[in-house]
Amino acid sequence: QKEVEQDPGPLSVPEGAIVSLNCTYSNSAFQYFMWYRQYSRKGPELLMYTYSSGNKEDGRFTAQVDKSSKYISLFIRDSQPSDSATYLCAMSLIPNTGNQFYFGTGTSLTVIP
Amino acid sequence: EPEVTQTPSHQVTQMGQEVILRCVPISNHLYFYWYRQILGQKVEFLVSFYNNEISEKSEIFDDQFSVERPDGSNFTLKIRSTKLEDSAMYFCASSGPSAPLFFGEGSRLTVL
Numbered sequence: 001q002k003e004v005e006q007d008p009g010p011l012s013v014p015e016g017a018i019v020s021l022n023c024t025y026s027n028s029a030f031q032y033f034m035w036y037r038q039y040s041r042k043g044p045e046l047l048m049y050t051y052s053s054g055n056k057e058d059g060r061f062t063a064q065v066d067k068s069s070k071y072i073s074l075f076i077r078d079s080q081p082s083d084s085a086t087y088l089c090a091m092s093l094i095p096n097t098g099n100q101f102y103f104g105t106g107t108s109l110t111v112i113p
Numbered sequence: 114e115p116e117v118t119q120t121p122s123h124q125v126t127q128m129g130q131e132v133i134l135r136c137v138p139i140s141n142h143l144y145f146y147w148y149r150q151i152l153g154q155k156v157e158f159l160v161s162f163y164n165n166e167i168s169e170k171s172e173i174f175d176d177q178f179s180v181e182r183p184d185g186s187n188f189t190l191k192i193r194s195t196k197l198e199d200s201a202m203y204f205c206a207s208s209g210p211s212a213p214l215f216f217g218e219g220s221r222l223t224v225l
Contacts (some may be wrong), residue, residue, distance in 0.1 A: 034213050043117075043204050043216040044156065088156060090214070098144050098168025100158040101214050 003027055006089055006104025015113050019076040023104045024091035026070065030102075031093040033065050035074045038086045038106065047087075048074065079111045115139040117217035119205050123146070125223045129194050134220045136188045136205030145188045146206040146214065147180065156204070162188065195224045 004107055006023045013019055021035075038046035048057045048063040056063045064073040072091075076083055086106040093099045118137045126132050147159040158174050160180055161168040167180065170197075177193045192199055202219040 009125070032213070036216075037181070041221070043217075044217045046213055046215060047211040054146070098161040098163040100161055100169050100171070103148075103156040105155040 003102045004089060004091060004104045007107055008105050010108040010110060012110045012112060013079055013081060015081060015111055016037040017079050017111070019074075019079050019083070019109060019111075020088050021074040021076075021089075021107050023072050023091075023111070024070055025072075025091060025102075027093075027102075028067070028070060029093050030070075031094060032092045033063070034101070035061075035063055036084075036088040036090060038088055040086075042090055079109075081113050082109050084110045094100050114201055115137045115141075117207055117215055119203075119217035121220055122218070123221040123223070125225065126195055128197060128224055131214050132192045132195055132199075132222060133221070134203050134205075135191075136190075136217060137186050138188055138207030139209065139215060140186070142209035142215075143206045143208035143214065145180075146208075147183070147190045148204045148206060148216075149201040150175070150204065150219075151201045159190070159203075174183065192222075195222075197224050200224045 004025050008106045034049040035047045038044045060077045062075040073112045086108050088106045089104040090101045092101045120135045122149045145162040152155045156173045160170040172221045204216050204219045206214045206216045208214045
């Protein structure tokens with residue numbers, strides 16, 4: 001069983017739509033959750049990170065963590081063509097101890113003007 | 114804004130040659146990582162490094178790989194004898210106290 005599962009898509013939505021991206025995980029010891037955006041042939045760019053269950057909002061982005069279900073989500077409101085990219089979820093055990101961060105496979109998103 | 118920088122951006126090498134990829138992590142970060150991404154595939158963990166020691170490594174990180182922090186700023190990944198399957202994007206990343214993982218733009222390695 002993979003540590004982190006993420007639907008690879010591709011996902012295609014019209015401009016202005018609400019996008020929901022999701023990951024599930026198997027290890028209940030994960031404590032630290034992140035979402036990254038990756039453009040083609042570029043490094044992953046950090047979007048959101050959180051320690052706790054619940055919601056965290058930053059502009060058009062909302063990260064949601066449900067530890068009881070081992071499920072995390074990223075919502076993008078009012079999606080823009082510039083949001084077209086691959087979105088990676090990532091998680092780790094105790095942060096800042098040199099433990100590896102586990103990544104999902106990424107979901108490819110296209111926002112159509 | 115502080116960033117992780119990587120050189121070279123692209124390196125082409127012959128199979129069997131040694132390659133060194135260089136990274137300058139964010140200055141106050143303490144934990145350093147190498148990840149790789151084969152084209153179209155997922156980001157894979159190679160190694161983490163803290164206090165001049167390897168903290169964790171994956172099964173990909175075999176004896177042909179090594180890491181070093183030769184001075185106070187650089188962090189390097191050496192591949193001793195490259196194979197065709199080493200062709201990938203190699204990402205350096207760093208994290209610090211209460212900080213998530215920040216990535217560089219990557220070094221694309223092409224092994225011919």
